[in-house]
Amino acid sequence: MAESLETRNFFPALQRNVTPTPSGSTVVSYTSDLGDGSPILTLIHGYPQSAFIWRHIAPTLLGKVSLFIPELPGYGISTRSTPSKRGVGTALLSAIQTLFPGSRSVILAGHDRGARICHRLAVDAASAPPDLKITGAFLIDIVPTKVQWDKFSDPAIARGYFHWPLLANVELAVRMLTAYGGGRWVREAFQLARKSEEGLRRLEDGVEVYVALFEKEETIRGSCEDYEAGAGVDVEEQVADQREGRKIRVPTVVMFSQAGLGARIDVAREWVDWVEEGVPYEGVPVGHGYGHYLPEEAHDIVSEKLVAFLREFSGVKLD
Template sequence: MITAMSSEFFPSFTNVIIPANDNVQLFARIRGIDPGDRNKPILVLIHGYPQSSWEFRFAPQYLPPDLPLFIPDLPGYGESTKSVPTTETSAYSKHAIGRDILDGLAKCLGLVAGGGGPKQKVILCGHDRGARIIQRIAFDFEDYPLFDILGIVLGDIVPITVQFQSFANPVHAAATYHWSLLAAPYPIPETMIEKYGGPEWVGNCLTGWGGTSEKGRANFLGPTGVEVFKQHFIKPSVIAASCADYRAAAHIDAQLEAKDHEEGKRIKFQTLVVYSKKYLGSRYDVTAVWREYMSYKERLTTCGIEEVGHFCFEEDPMPCYVAITDWMREVLRLDM
């Protein structure tokens, strides 16, 4: 079923599995990538929890047809695997997963450190956990000498430390209970979700965090949406990797982000934040929050999407991808 739908939603794509960083088998959907043309930017799309690369199934319909795309499953999620035990929390930090993904892209392109030639131009776009990985890459960009990062797109997030600080509000804490639950010591959340049923858990999460508009729910629910993500969580390995992801957020990522902020480390790249006005925007002044994390406030662009929940790239994909395309043309000055 998924294979047939892949052809419908991802025309002209190739599915690949790339060995990355010795312990990862990275599944990715790729389109239009030419290893010989490093000057043509590649848009990397990184999904969130509890999803997979399938989250970006509407991207080909709305993005420029000649734009090269690299859309992986996060290591441990979907069809990607990571052989490091999930009890080794540092291996599932945003820094580590970012390295896994960009190592996979480098191998896909045949890029080798010290191999000479120009850097590969990339634009990094992520939603939810994927956006947090991209934020980490933006802080650690010097660790990626093979890539020239032109800009980043962050989908429906605030920084991790801001998210945790908001838990002082009981209503916010209750609404985002999964942050604490999934970060609980191994194997408490893994066992609870397996006993409850991985697909049932995913169904509850996705329907609860999505919006209420009829159009959005039609796009998001059903056999081409939520049902696909449910299938991935049949696998205990996916449940375990996703819990390790949240455990790393609490024990590693938040502390590192706080340290960086205290030391004055900021995002230097052109940044677009796409967010739901009714979901994230109802809790935070998104523009004001992200200005505090920018080296140059004029490099920040924000775009609030009306009448959607957390899954804006699926509930109402057109304005999201139009915003990204316009930003690439007008701010990054790309010819497409």
């Protein structure tokens, strides 16, 4: 199954692309281009998943906005690149430039590690390629990486996010997860993150896809290198951002699980210091017991809010 996933199109209504980038990474993505300079919405997945997490949301947007849905480099389908969020984000923007002609606006949307890439790109918006203008950020179930590390002083949070320091120790983590079984690790991860039976039911048809990808040592290593960057260069960049006043300057929505991330962290409040004063910003808790994997567990709620965000801030004309 893992081998066939490397060439499978998860979105038959979209174009599957294999795009070399200057970083050395080859980015696999699924796209739909409405042409005429139409805005592009990214949908970027997180750990331990693939672009398949957007299977419920992408169809609701097809024909309404141009779509760019990448497989994260190092996660089993796209090949590895520089693992920092800035490095991966730059590779993704390069792929967008190749696939979408002309000057375009880009609305960044992502979940988990993908949302961290979106955060980095939103802060760096002024440095985006001249034909790409970043106009919005829609972040799902994260607080800034620096904030998350700071919260490890809370024992309950440290226990819940134990995988952060574990995976950041790449060589040890690769040996341990390979010995334990990457697929077994993924199954356990979904069980540990479970907040409701309904949420688990809604994502279970994707679990075997993610399990198959993490049976490969290269996926385990690539994803661990992502976490290593998240414990090093990504944090250092955010510390410098805050010190030098670099913040998100585009309209921003942060959706989060009230039962999960929001249970011990005031997520909406934490983001206030990371968005430029006066820039439209909203923190949106998701209830009903849904957990971390909101694009699957709460895809209907996420889709509705995403459409509203596009309509209000990104110049997208939706029915």
